[in-house]
Amino acid sequence: MSFDNAYESLLGHEDSHWAFGTGFSEALSGVNREFPAGVDTADLAAYCLMLGDDALIFSQRLSEWCSRAPELEEDIALANIALDLLGQARMLLTRAGEVLGKSEDDLAYLRDEREFRNVHLAEIDCGPGPGGDFGTTIARLLVFSSWRLALFSRLAPSPLRAGSADPVLAAVAEKGLKELAYHRDHAAQWTVRLGDGTDESHRRMQAGLERVWPFVDELFATHAVEARLTGVAVDPASLKSEVDGVLEAVFSAAGLSRPADTRAARVAGMAGRDGVHTEAMGYLLAEMQHLHRSLPGAVW
Amino acid sequence: MTTALEIASAVRDPELPVLTLADLGVLRDVSEEDGRVVVTITPTYSGCPAIDEMGADLRRSLISAGYSEVEVRLSLSPAWTTDWISSEGRSKLAAAGIAPPSRIGPSVAGPVPLNLVPPSRQVACPQCGSPNTSEISRFSSTACKALRRCNACSEPFEHVKEI
Numbered sequence: 001m002s003f004d005n006a007y008e009s010l011l012g013h014e015d016s017h018w019a020f021g022t023g024f025s026e027a028l029s030g031v032n033r034e035f036p037a038g039v040d041t042a043d044l045a046a047y048c049l050m051l052g053d054d055a056l057i058f059s060q061r062l063s064e065w066c067s068r069a070p071e072l073e074e075d076i077a078l079a080n081i082a083l084d085l086l087g088q089a090r091m092l093l094t095r096a097g098e099v100l101g102k103s104e105d106d107l108a109y110l111r112d113e114r115e116f117r118n119v120h121l122a123e124i125d126c127g128p129g130p131g132g133d134f135g136t137t138i139a140r141l142l143v144f145s146s147w148r149l150a151l152f153s154r155l156a157p158s159p160l161r162a163g164s165a166d167p168v169l170a171a172v173a174e175k176g177l178k179e180l181a182y183h184r185d186h187a188a189q190w191t192v193r194l195g196d197g198t199d200e201s202h203r204r205m206q207a208g209l210e211r212v213w214p215f216v217d218e219l220f221a222t223h224a225v226e227a228r229l230t231g232v233a234v235d236p237a238s239l240k241s242e243v244d245g246v247l248e249a250v251f252s253a254a255g256l257s258r259p260a261d262t263r264a265a266r267v268a269g270m271a272g273r274d275g276v277h278t279e280a281m282g283y284l285l286a287e288m289q290h291l292h293r294s295l296p297g298a299v300w
Numbered sequence: 301m302t303t304a305l306e307i308a309s310a311v312r313d314p315e316l317p318v319l320t321l322a323d324l325g326v327l328r329d330v331s332e333e334d335g336r337v338v339v340t341i342t343p344t345y346s347g348c349p350a351i352d353e354m355g356a357d358l359r360r361s362l363i364s365a366g367y368s369e370v371e372v373r374l375s376l377s378p379a380w381t382t383d384w385i386s387s388e389g390r391s392k393l394a395a396a397g398i399a400p401p402s403r404i405g406p407s408v409a410g411p412v413p414l415n416l417v418p419p420s421r422q423v424a425c426p427q428c429g430s431p432n433t434s435e436i437s438r439f440s441s442t443a444c445k446a447l448r449r450c451n452a453c454s455e456p457f458e459h460v461k462e463i
Binding site for chain 1: 372409
């Protein structure tokens, strides 16, 4: 074999084998994608964007830790969690795109800030930037995954509930549920390790919770789209007592205190679900979208 | 004559090449419709980057066996579980130095239990067989594996984690 051309030697003259994660096929190819009867598809698309954007934007934040975490195992753990969320985002954006006539890439790379529907908790800087540290990131992961797990457990069909009337949302949730359980356990175990560790680790873990707490309120606020999608969406207000119970169990084992309830400032009562974002969002999107916008259609 | 099912069943997993897609339990259905082969696979994890490779490998194997039209479909529900890894697959993993998952059974109704400490699973060391092993990290080189260490022979090893 000649190694004059590294690309060709890797390729073995077969494009499809050059690396994993190249030449993506469509995220929902072959999945039952009928729209449930009587459902406003514009609302369904908006809801898929909400849940898809939460995962996409938080995945981007978690990826920032790769090579910068306190230990190698944690680089790998956070990157794996980010990958799971990116997979969930791809399927949800594809579902939204079926209604909107756009691809998952159009939605991820070519929307402007005001068109993103993620909660603020997903986008704020919790480290490795100046907005936090590893403890802050764990605090966000604990809150986010506890909340999303409770949400997905209601969207997924189970012996207790029918799940979402949308077959794609139900299937994405059923699959994601198992992943989120690992994410939540990982965050909970770190919270206990740091909270119940040294004075310094305890102080930083508590500070991390204080940093993310003003953004928790938004997770449980019912949006008009969620209220209209009866049987398809989950009313997030209904998740509060379950999530509170989980967080209380973790705080108690970690010797941490639940921060006082405060709420981050909003613009005319609007927040992430309405497309109104924090200052951090523009910088995040600039990094995430820059390559695709500079070189439209670029592929690996 | 080799059937489409036999060909598809023999395709190997790109990340765990000791296993075939059938051993891993991701090959859900192979059927022939109007002269086309329709293969249905399911991803292990939502973000598994190998899923596209699996589809490409299936297509390539079937086309080189003479099937002119191959369609690969994705199925998300029911969600993949490590319980679908075959007994033969489990033996192959252990022989390759990767601890196979234990059986978890059907999920129970109600809230997902929170684990404040890593669940104490009896995972035998694939090198020396000692049951005295501990988890280093829940996450490893691929989404589906955890990293463990044997406390008897000190070897680190990977474990296909239960899901």
